[in-house]
Amino acid sequence: MEDHIHIDRQDTESGGRYVANVSNHEAEMSYSRASPRLIIIDHTSVPDALRGQGVGQALALHAVEDARAGGWKIIPLCPFMRAQSLRHEEWADVVQQR
Structure with missing residues (x-):
């Protein structure tokens, strides 16, 4: 299913979110922008109806x-x-562990 999930990015001045609408359910991953070169992903929400489908x-x-x-x-x-x-x-090039 993962290959057929359309994701939109919605930016604001201080951050934004990635949104996937699947079968009339919305999943999201929100982030804040710490600097022009650094974002902090602070929340992921996947409705129960979409769990186990690779949306997150x-x-x-x-x-x-x-x-x-x-x-x-x-x-x-x-x-x-x-x-x-x-x-x-393989994500280590862009993901910063603390």
């Missing part, structure tokens, strides 16, 4: 790909993003 994983991967393309780093403050980043050593 797709949000995390989208954030990593955006960081690579945009030249910034990610601090995974959110427990979900932190767990994902520890499972994916």
Whole structure:
């Protein structure tokens, strides 16, 4: 399912969020911008109806790909993003562990 999830990025001055709408349910991963080259992912929310379908994983991967393309780093403050980043050593180029 992960390959068919469309994700939008909504930016604000201080941060933003990644949003996936799947089967009339919204999942999101929010972040704040610590500096032009650093974001802090602080929250991931996936409704129960979407759990186990790879939606959270797709949000995390989208954030990593955006960081690579945009030249910034990610601090995974959110427990979900932190767990994902520890499972994916290949994200170490953009994910900053504390």
